Amino acid sequence: MSERSGLGLVEAAIVAALDSLGGRADRRHIRNARVLAAVEERIGLAPGYGYEVLLDLARPWIMPVRLVDGQGNYGDRRGDPAASFRYTESRLSPAGEVALAAERGELAPVPIGLINGNTHRQGTRPPFRPEGIIGAVREVIRRPKVTGNELISIIGPPDFPTGCTVTGDLAALAAGRPTVLRLQARVTVGTDHRSVTVEGLPPNVNRGDVLASLAARAERRDWAVRFPDLDRTTRLPLADVQDTAREDTDRFVCIPEPGTAPDSLRDQLMDVHGIWATVPVALPRPLPALVRQWVRAYVSEDLLTSLARLADAVARQL
């Protein structure tokens, strides 16, 4: 991975290919078949592999800082696959342009790698809030003796783009020790006290799988009479599930069976795998040290300007 931009080899080839084809943020989208042909020419990567990376660069539920602005069917959180690269288009996002400029040395480096992490590619570095990482880098520049605890507080906990909550041994993560985080959807009783709303599933599960699984867990099993305790513990008292998601967000509403309190259904839902998931994480060194090391490597360059450009690009993608 290039430390200047945080881009991997394939990602760098994709943004460079988009740029060479005229796919800038303020220009028209380029057919992805052409983009992938250009990537193949640059690094010899077959289109099938490159396409998976390109799709992820544009998917808001994967990348906190999106480098590509996609047009067409890029798949969805319900598990629907993307359309073939013959039918989808892309261009650089504002952040993609900043990353490319940093990669080429036209702009000081940007800490996109620290923000995006790599857990979406089975790596162990989780994503963080863009504002947190940018704020921490600025603070180190402004006040080199800022304490590690202050930096950890500025950065905040890992922040996955689906909006799930993150719990676990965050102190171990910040100290650079391997740990396992628990990612949990937000499960709340509706204001009408008749339903339970589930929002923001963990990024490594898809909504279609979870919805099918909830429906299966609501069915009565053949063994229910023989094992009433197990049935009570595992069967979900669900009358209906309504998928109310919009665009790239996860949201569904669960209606409890008559006689079941929504609070009780909420507690049971919280235990369903898929509504929670785990992710193993580890940073190569303590989080404050990572930020300080990054700043030290590029302190001679105009980091404040590149950070301002990145912050502006991130604000424009929201």
Next chain:
Amino acid sequence: MLAAAVLRAEDVSFVLVGSAALWLRGEPVAIGDADAVIEPGDRNARRLRAALARMAYRPQEIPEARSFVRVPLVSVITSYGQVDCLLERGRADWQRLGEAATVIAVADVGVLVADAADAWALRRQFKE
């Protein structure tokens, strides 16, 4: 843990090993997935296949029961968590593991749980 109880309620014959077994034996471990050493045999393989198809997020991805005699393990994500069915270990060790295992209740289901020494030995073997 519940995955093991549901598997047993579905009449699958297995010995629970791994972190869930150790936890049930009172050992200080965090429970990860459910690791089950499966009793070899066609009938049990068919029951296992049917049970996994009912439990899995993606039933269509579960291999046919007749392939279970060849594969080392079948790993399935369910709404109870991940279930790893250790088929090769069952073919090699079922008799010995089964004799040392005892039944422990999970909810109201009796689950055959490996002896702590066996569970630790298998865990070391898989982790090293």
